[in-house]
Amino acid sequence: MKLPAFAQKLLGRSGKVPVLRSFEGAGAGRRWSGFADMPSAIASMLASGGTLARRGRGLVANNGHAASGAEAWTSALVGTGLKVQARRPGVAQTFEGWTDEADADGLTDFYGLQATMARSMVVSGEAFALILPNGQIRQIDPEQVDRNLTQATAAGGRIVQGVEFDPAGRKIAFHIRRDQPGMPLAISYEIVRVPADRCIHMFRPIFPGQVRGLSWFAPVLLRMADFDRAIDAQLQRQLVASLLTGFVVAPNGDAGGFFGEQNGPVLQAGLEPGTMQVIPPGHDVRFSEAAPIGAEAIDFLKVTRDEVAAGLGVPSHVLSGDLSQANYSSLRAGLVEWRRRVEAIQHSVIVFQFCRPIWRNWLLQRALAGSPDMAGYFNNPADFEAAKWITPRFDWVDPLKDAEAEIAAIGAGLMSRRQAVAARGYDIEQLDAEIATDNARAQGLGLEFTTNRPRTIERESA
Structure with missing residues (x-):
């Protein structure tokens, strides 16, 4: 049975129906040759x-x-x-x-x-x-x-x-x-x-x-190694380019008035800054041309650096320290996503795998030692172990706006002073004691500052 012309054209010369997949990522062919997959992650x-x-x-x-x-x-x-x-x-x-x-x-x-x-x-x-x-x-x-x-x-x-x-x-x-x-x-x-x-x-x-x-660093090890070699190559290129060399073309094969070390038929000579040299007529002086770094090489290295930063999971400016193209909006947008990742790892990994086991062991050691403040621990360990781990506070691009937002959150009841103080790395009891001491000392010395000090609220007796 002879196939229609359109079918023959579809099958091509091989006469076989081509194998196609709905997902290109699961396909096979020239573009996937040499690509390593991972049948088993473990x-x-x-x-x-x-x-x-x-x-x-x-x-x-x-x-x-x-x-x-x-x-x-x-x-x-x-x-x-x-x-x-x-x-x-x-x-x-x-x-x-x-x-x-x-x-x-x-x-x-x-x-x-x-x-x-x-x-x-x-x-x-x-x-x-x-x-x-x-x-x-x-x-x-x-x-x-x-x-x-x-x-x-x-x-x-x-x-x-x-x-x-x-x-x-x-x-x-x-x-x-x-x-x-x-x-x-x-x-x-x-x-x-x-x-x-x-x-x-x-x-x-x-x-x-x-x-x-x-x-x-697993996703970027090879790329960073290549990036390192590319940077070294460009540095060596600049070093070679800085080796400015002059060539004296002498029709008669003489030294043209230069003095130096004879190496076979070549005279190796040099000049110091400020030297004035007169050469005979008919001689020509030529200099080597330094190969500059092209703009495309610089742009490509920046793209590679951004790719490395993305693979490592950090903002590009954090990895490189380059803030030339950054502004307030771009910095804040980049930091928000990164800090979400940071907070997730802090609580799900560092707190869960490191801080809590050490905290529980410390409580157990004190209970076994008979510390008075651990009385009743063995009756209800969970009550003693109940704790919240406060992560360090992140400083934003604009500290004033961040402080105002924090004050507003405390005023609206969305967070406590204890949380805000702990995030700054301080203990609230110690901080309040220091504030009270400072206020009492300033008042005793008759000092008055422009900043508003916390007021002590006296409760009316019934």
Whole structure:
């Protein structure tokens, strides 16, 4: 049976019906050749997590934009620190006094640990810390949790890259090397099994069943490496262009009045600023032409930098520090979306995985020690553990408008003074005591300031 002409034209020379898909992204062909897909996210994570972490650390250590991105995320996520606001009066003040002793290594305080843990999470994809028997915290290198240890357990569970799960899939322990890899002198390669409730594992979960964290630089590692090489190439191009060279064309092959070092038939000579040189008639002087950087190269590098910033999840001006094209509206619009991401990670990752376990352990330690303010803890632990973690307040582009909006929110009952004060990194009881002391001192000295001081409202007796 002979097909109609339009059918023959549709089939083409091959005579086969072309295979088409409704979704172009699921199609096959020349444009998809060489493109790697991801059949299993867990398998890809297990295979690539260590490599991504190593390359992320190397890039941050050697690339200015990568270092800026890591510091930008750390500063935004932690700032001056996430502070607890406990339901039980006085407990938060006692915890604040303990924060200076939180670090077992004595390098920083509890809020500094938040920052170093957040930075490790951004660069390496995850952060680990041990809760010691005395309640102090010791941060450890993610590589101490053995990535090579993957096996079944005798109890019917499994160990996946150093993380142990029971048969129900609950995380129950971590297998940690006693000494940090890379330490000098003799080190122990012994692996210690640490119960999960004594270990903090902080990472951003991005797919179900995730065991270890992935570096936040994973989407842009290759692009940043190429960008770094492109910048180096342009710098070398400028260095070469700065090597201005002159050539004396001598018809008779003489030196033309120049003196220098003879290298075969070529005389290598130089001139210093202010030199006047007279050459014989018939000689010609020519100079090399420096190759300038084209505007298209500069524009392309800016586009690449913006792509890197988008992949890392930070505004472009935060990554580069370039505010030449920014204005109030563009800055505010860019910061609003970024700060939504920051707040989501603060509460769902840092508070949930780091702050709350340490808070609960601190309360338990005080209760076991018999502290008077912890009486009744074992009867109702949830009442003592109930707390809200206040994240650092973000400064907007216009601080005056931000302050006015905050005052209006307090006046309208949309937020409390305690929330506003805690967001600024202060304790409201201490702040109010300082204000009262300052006012009493100013009044005793007969000082009057132009700013309005809070008035003390005296209640009328019934």
